[in-house]
Amino acid sequence: MSDFDHIFRKYxxxxxxxxxxxxxxxxxxxxxxQDVFASIWEKGKLELHDEHLKAYLFNAVKNxxxxxxxxxxxxxxxxxxxxxxxxxxxQKYYKSGEQSLIEKENLDKIYKAINALSVINREVIxxxxxxxLRNKEIAKKLKLPxxxxxxxxxxxLSELKEKLSKNNLRILLNICALIKS
Amino acid sequence: MLVVNDxxxxxxxxxxxxxxxxxxxxxxxxxxxxxxxxxxxxIKDSPKNQRLFFELKDVWDASHKGSNEKxxxxxxxxxxxxxxxxxxxxxxxxxxxxxxxxxxxxxxVIGSVMQMQFGQDNSxxxxxxxxxxxxxxxxLADGTKVNLNSNSYLKxxxxxSKNNRIVHLEGEAYxxxxxxxxxxxxxxxxxxxxxxxxxxxxxxxxxxxxxxxxTLAEGKIELFTDDHQQFEIxxxxxxxxxxxxxxxxxxxxxxESETAWIDNEFIFKEIPFPDxxxxxxxxYDVRISYSGNELNEMMYSGSFKNQETIWQVLDALKLxxxxxxxxxxxxxxxxxxxxx
Numbered sequence: 001m002s003d004f005d006h007i008f009r010k011y012x013x014x015x016x017x018x019x020x021x022x023x024x025x026x027x028x029x030x031x032x033x034q035d036v037f038a039s040i041w042e043k044g045k046l047e048l049h050d051e052h053l054k055a056y057l058f059n060a061v062k063n064x065x066x067x068x069x070x071x072x073x074x075x076x077x078x079x080x081x082x083x084x085x086x087x088x089x090x091q092k093y094y095k096s097g098e099q100s101l102i103e104k105e106n107l108d109k110i111y112k113a114i115n116a117l118s119v120i121n122r123e124v125i126x127x128x129x130x131x132x133l134r135n136k137e138i139a140k141k142l143k144l145p146x147x148x149x150x151x152x153x154x155x156x157l158s159e160l161k162e163k164l165s166k167n168n169l170r171i172l173l174n175i176c177a178l179i180k181s
Numbered sequence: 182m183l184v185v186n187d188x189x190x191x192x193x194x195x196x197x198x199x200x201x202x203x204x205x206x207x208x209x210x211x212x213x214x215x216x217x218x219x220x221x222x223x224i225k226d227s228p229k230n231q232r233l234f235f236e237l238k239d240v241w242d243a244s245h246k247g248s249n250e251k252x253x254x255x256x257x258x259x260x261x262x263x264x265x266x267x268x269x270x271x272x273x274x275x276x277x278x279x280x281x282x283x284x285x286x287x288x289x290v291i292g293s294v295m296q297m298q299f300g301q302d303n304s305x306x307x308x309x310x311x312x313x314x315x316x317x318x319x320x321l322a323d324g325t326k327v328n329l330n331s332n333s334y335l336k337x338x339x340x341x342s343k344n345n346r347i348v349h350l351e352g353e354a355y356x357x358x359x360x361x362x363x364x365x366x367x368x369x370x371x372x373x374x375x376x377x378x379x380x381x382x383x384x385x386x387x388x389x390x391x392x393x394x395x396t397l398a399e400g401k402i403e404l405f406t407d408d409h410q411q412f413e414i415x416x417x418x419x420x421x422x423x424x425x426x427x428x429x430x431x432x433x434x435x436x437e438s439e440t441a442w443i444d445n446e447f448i449f450k451e452i453p454f455p456d457x458x459x460x461x462x463x464x465y466d467v468r469i470s471y472s473g474n475e476l477n478e479m480m481y482s483g484s485f486k487n488q489e490t491i492w493q494v495l496d497a498l499k500l501x502x503x504x505x506x507x508x509x510x511x512x513x514x515x516x517x518x519x520x521x
Contacts, residue, residue, distance in 0.1 A: 008256050016255075021242035034259055041263065061377060082217035084246060086207070093235050101243040110243050110360040127507035128209050129244040135210035150205035151198060154237075161240045 003027065008037060015061050018102045018112045022065040023091070032068065036060045066091055076139060113163045121156035135152060201485070204234065208241050258427025308336040311352070316442065324359035326367060328443045331463040332387065353385040355443050357402075372422055374405045382414075383440050389459060394421035396439045441484070447494075448484040457481045458516075465491040466512065473518035476504070 012033065019029035036057060069087065094100070101110065114125055127133045127141065135153065139146040203220045206212045212220065221401045224234050311317045311329040319335065323343035329335055333352025338345065343359075346366040356400055358366045360379025368375040370386045372393065380400025386393035395404060396419040404412040404420055412431060414420055419434030438448040449457060454476050458469050481502070495506045495514065507517040 005256065007334045008259065009252055012255060013245075016251075017242060017245055017247075021239070031511075032254060034262070035257065035260055038263070041259075068511065082214070085221050086224065089221075089231065090235060090238070093231065098235070100239050102239075105243070106249055107243070107245070111246055114244060125244055127239070130246055135205060146210075147198075147202060150202040150210065153205040153209060154201040157237045157240045160244065161236055164240070165339045 004041060007040075011054070011057055012037075014102050014107055015057055018058060018100060018108075019061050019065055021100065021102065022062070022087070023068060028068065032061060032064045036064060054103075063093065086136075105164065110160075110164065113160055116158060116163060117159055120152060122151065123153045123158050124156050125160065194377075199276075204237060208238065227305070307339055307341070308334060310334050312466070313463050318428055323361070323364075323366075326357040328355040330354065330385075330442055331466070350384055350386065352387055353383070353442075355381070355383045357381050372407055375402050376405065377402045383436075385439075387459070387463075390456065391424050392421050392456070393424065394419060396420075396434045396436055398436045398440065438484075445485060450482045452479070452482075453479045454479050456480060461494065463492065465494070466511045467491050469516060470509075470514070471516035475518040476516065 015033045015036065016029055019032045020026065023029050023032065039060065040053075040057070069091070114122060117125065123142075124138060127138045128130065128135070135146055135149050138144075139149045142149070184477050200220075200223055203212060203216050203223075206216065207220060212386070218494055224231050231338075297417060306346050309329070311333050313330060315333045319329065321327065321337070322341055325345055325346070327335060327348075330353035333350070333354060336349040338347065341347070343361065344364055346361075346364055347369065348367070349369045349466060351370065356366075356368065356377075358377050362378045365376050365378050368377075368384055370384065371388070372386060372392075373395075375384065375395055377400060380402055381398040382400070382402055383396045383398070385395070395402065395414065397414045397416050398415055401416075402414045404414060406412075406429065408423075408427075410429060412420055412429065414431070417434060417436060418431060419439065420429060420431050422429050435450060438450055441448040442464075447460070449460065452460075454471075458471065461467070462469055479502070483497075483501075491514070493505075495516075498504050499506060503518055503520050504516055506514050506516045509515050
């Protein structure tokens with residue numbers, strides 16, 4: 001029992017974020033994650049070791065999401081046509097083997113990287129992602145034009161992306177250095 | 182390197198603040214339809230654009246501090262869900278024992294929270310509800326075992342005991358009543374009461390069903406109706422009430438099919454289409470809408486053993502009857518008539 005608890009607590013946040021990335025709907029994402037955990041509870045996949053279990057969980061969530069999106073008649077409305085196209089492209093992107101940061105990285109590491117951003121950039125990430133404010137609301141709060149907020153968000157995400165890939169690069173360089181010596 | 186002249190020209194570089202703003206708007210703002218189209222075209226324009234867009238979106242998706250509160254809440258929800266699901270393994274499995282215990286605790290907690298007046302004095306009422314898509318087994322204080330089907334309520338007085346055996350049922354349940362000739366067991370429903378001393382029988386009275394009634398497996402039951410009729414049922418017999426005509430009928434029953442739901446087998450014999458739909462909705466916790474009078478006229482028979490998903494059932498129906506289906510949204514389906 002405590003094994004299951006431990007696994008649930010370890011992966012829930014990431015799996016939820018991962019599902020929401022594709023499905024963009026909180027309650028459905030939570031449902032999908034619940035179902036995936038139910039499948040390991042029932043099928044007894046708890047004997048799988050860390051990396052295998054993790055891969056199983058993320059794959060199961062991804063497949064459930066793609067399945068849900070395939071069967072869901074999202075686009076009745078022509079206005080959504082382009083949005084759906086982007087979602088399709090995204091699915092193709094990840095089906096071709098790309099991995100999300102959510103799967104690759106420890107969420108703590110990402111959180112630390114956010115804390116290490118420049119003040120302005122960190123602020124816009126916190127307001128948008130942690131407090132859930134939309135761009136217009138952030139603009140109002142900071143008394144800035146919306147376009148400025150939009151540009152800041154873009155820059156913040158770029159800085160964060162750079163930080164996270166730098167981490168990997170640094171580790172890689174260290175490994176190379178170790179091997180060489 | 183900016184190409185600016187014509188609105189229709191694709192922005193090929195991400196240094197364009199327009200693209201940057203559109204990406205931000207896609208993620209956390211409002212993107213107009215024209216902008217959406219521009220963005221899609223920009224993404225499709227080169228693999229480099231595609232990679233950049235999806236990497237940035239991924240950083241956005243991953244930026245979150247996570248909530249322990251939510252995890253705890255979800256973990257609790259997970260265990261509750263597991264506890265209310267029917268265990269198909271033998272009762273000797275420790276999981277089942279805990280599940281049944283959890284059910285009783287859960288049921289009693291609900292009972293004490295929902296203090297319903299039952300039309301009498303201030304006696305407290307315990308109630309136990311099995312949601313759609315689930316089935317549960319409960320053992321009452323007198324040793325009577327009750328199997329409850331999806332979307333069913335079982336209510337009983339706090340003072341239920343072996344000397345005071347009255348329960349109220351809405352929905353469907355299979356009772357294995359502990360024998361006691363001196364203290365009859367009563368199942369009350371909105372249309373009739375059943376009184377027994379020790380028997381095995383199935384009661385079905387969903388409020389949205391046209392046909393309701395009881396089927397007897399073993400023993401003897403006496404049925405008292407609201408309009409003062411009385412029926413004595415023998416094993417292998419079934420009494421049904423047609424709510425439309427208000428007419429009671431006593432027939433021979435196929436007890437095995439009527440009670441197969443207890444073993445997670447979904448069996449139906451010559452039932453009208455609307456009833457089949459309602460049963461599927463309860464069993465799988467889905468919503469099914471349909472149009473076409475042809476469908477209403479048809480009678481259905483079939484059996485699904487341990488079919489795990491509504492998909493399998495609908496696919497089977499599609500193969501064997503003039504039905505086609507479409508998923509409308511999460512847990513919602515639409516059926517239509519399609520000649521074979």
